Amino acid sequence: MSSSVYSKYRAAFAQALATALGVPAADIEAQVKPAEPTHGDLSFATFPLAKAQKKAPPAIAAGLAQTLSVPGLEIKAVGPYVNARFMAMPFTAEVLDTARAAGPRYGGDSDVGKGKTVTIDYSSPNIAKPIGFHHIRTTFLGHCIANIYRALGWRVEGINYLGDWGKQFGLVAVGFQEYGDPARIEDMGHLVEVYVKANARAKAEPEFDEKARDFFRRMEAGDAEALKLWNQFRETSIRGFKVIYQRMGIEFEHIEGESRYQGKMDAVIEQIAQKPGVKESQGALIVDMPYAENEPPVLLKKNDGSTLYATRDLAAAEDRYERFHFEKSLYVVAQDQALHFRQLFRTLTEMGQPWAERCVHVAFGRIHGMSTRKGQVVQLNDVLDEAKERAAAKVKENIEAGRLTTDDPEKLAEQIGLGAIAFGDLKHKRASDYNFDWDEVLSIEGHTGIYLQYAHARVVNVLRKGGGAPASYDASLLTLPEEQALVREIMRLPEVVLDAAEQYEPSLVARLLLDVAASLSRYYTLGNQDRTKRILAEDDALRSARLALADSARVTLAAGLTLLGIPTPENM
The missing domain is CATH 3.30.1360.70 (Arginyl tRNA synthetase N-terminal domain)
Structure with a gap:
């Protein structure tokens, strides 16, 4: 290690x-x-x-x-x-040599997780609906936590646990029979239109809502026609989701949903009946265990016999342990679901599962103020499109002003837009709420993804002008206070990554990168004020030492941004 x-x-x-x-x-x-x-x-x-x-x-x-x-x-x-x-030596040489030797693996070049498995349940949209902006936090946080654990040598089983079972699919189905075009059943946008109409009608007409419930009962009973239509909706949705995940650079080890546990509910309920027990309450079946005053019970079956997602989550937890024998099982889900997960884990404990204590709800707060030029955000893709559009305007402006040269302005705009949205989320402590502001996330100055991407591109440009990173150098020449300060920021990344894994807190990595970039900026400014302190010094030995320091800063920024799932353009 x-x-x-x-x-x-x-x-x-x-x-x-x-x-x-x-x-x-x-x-x-x-x-x-x-x-x-x-x-x-x-x-x-x-x-x-x-x-x-x-x-x-x-x-x-x-x-x-x-x-x-x-x-x-x-x-x-x-x-x-x-x-x-x-002491300046050998400390300086050790930090720079460690960073440069690790390269893209810096910060996580470790086998601390060797032989251990973590399951991470994140993103998890509902089929037949778009991935909404409210999925941004679970998606970015989960992806980043998965990256951090992989970097530390863990076997990561990332699970996109789709909401693909329940009455809402009855709504889509009966809505499709009324409003749908069979020729467009593979069009995700059309399914969304159908769902919106069906949902509105169900709220206004109890009879229509009952039709949806009846369709779901047919699904649970294994009706072949109902399941065929449901499966078509599911496949259309997954194809649509994959396009957005690919755009974000995200891949899951497993895309599976609540439907995986259909047919396994009775076995789980029987297991709970043995320990801690079940009982009826107002016609529904609940877990028989102590509850706090005014605490709602854990429902296993509704009075009409249909199962609930708590039942499916209990089955999923057991299934994941049987498949993966995890050291940790993480659920990256909003703080709003805190009661659900407390009860889920307590039920598993009452069932006598020794691994229940390894299950963790990685809770996060809400985003306020998110909107696009089209109005209130519905789809995550709208946010990414708008971020790209706004970034493209900045790229065009800088090209025309001679401040930027790029072979692919559209690709750069996409990288900047994605980085702006991702970092705008990940810099915040996950438990906190925050206000989204377009001007803030797209600013070149301040705590933004663009600021970090620019710092990376800028140091790449310095290395390019200096003839590349030197193979050998004399670290003892790096005596300036600003140089030693930058070395200390570079040194911190491996420790911060370990802390981020332990606390499930990507903001620690985000904030360390801001410190590295700020220290690097102060170092540049020093050279602008005094020619003898420039990175590209006239003395060959001094230039090599300073280029090695610059290269280590580049490695640190690139490795950290990659852990956050943020692109690292080399020209900006």
Whole structure:
């Protein structure tokens, strides 16, 4: 398993402290934290030692600092803290060599997940409906989390768990019989039109709604004609979905839906009847387990005998464990469904499934204010089209002004538009709500995908002008404070990726990339102000060292953006 430069030094510092204190290194390592940048890189607080040693923390820190010696670290006491700073050498060379050797794998060049499997349930639209803008968060977050786990050596089973069973398909079916054109049954747009009309009519006419329910009952009973029509709707929908996923660069290991568990419901209900038990409530069948005051029960069957998605989710959870023997099973689903997943996991626990504790609801907040020029967003494709259209106007403007050269302006506009929408979502902590703003996500300045893509293209251009990344260089020449600051940002990516996996939090990667880009920008600006500090220095040895640093920044931006599912254009 590869080890990051940061973790190597952190472990060495912890081991030296542990040896000096006569305790296991594992007891100390969790207490070693990042230091305030003005005081060093690593810090250990001595407050917990004061009572046992009967000394003031500053005195303990001073004594420890005098006894410690770790290659590559400069150790000093600062008040009650023992701080360690990475010496410029060999630290600088180690960071740059690690990044450049890993290349596209940097940040996740690890086998921490070797031999482990994670299932990730995400995106999961309903068939016979478009992928709506409300699917943006589950789709981008799930894709990014899957990328992060793959990078860390996990076997990832990404599951697009389609909503392809239930009364709504009865609505589409009876709606199609009234409003549909059989010649257009393979047209996703036509199915959407039919669904909208049928849904409106069902709300106004109870008899029409009952027809839809009856059609679904026929589906559950295995009626061949009903299932044939349902399957045509399903195939049309999946073909339409795949076009959008391909546009977003997303592939799933499995596209399957609730219908997979049709015919398996009775076995699951029988299993629950054994433990913890079932009982009737107002004609419906529910899980017999304790509920909090005013908590709705877990419904397994409605009073008309049809099953619910809780029943199918229980069957799906068991099926996934049987197929994949997962270490983790993640459900990337909106916070609105928190009660459902709490009850799902509690039911599995009550059933005696030891792996229930491995199931995690990766919840996320809502987006507010999303709209297109056509009005309120209905389809995700509309958002991507508008992002591309707006990006294309910026590309055209920059080409005409001589600020940009590209062989394929349309491709670049697509990359910028996709990057803007994806990063605009992923930079936010997943649990938070946020307001979508077109001007903000498409700005070249600020915390945007375009800013990062531009930073990447800009450093690629510097390398191109400098004759490419050097095969050899002298890292000891990188002594400027701005150079050392950039090295430290580059160093952080592997640790941040591990944290992002542990917390299911892609925003950690997004924000690290913003820090790298900002540090890189300060370094460029320095060269603009002072010719001796330019990356393309006149001295050959100095130019090679600075190009190696620039190349490491390029690797970091490209690897991080790829984890986020964002394209990395080389000209902007």
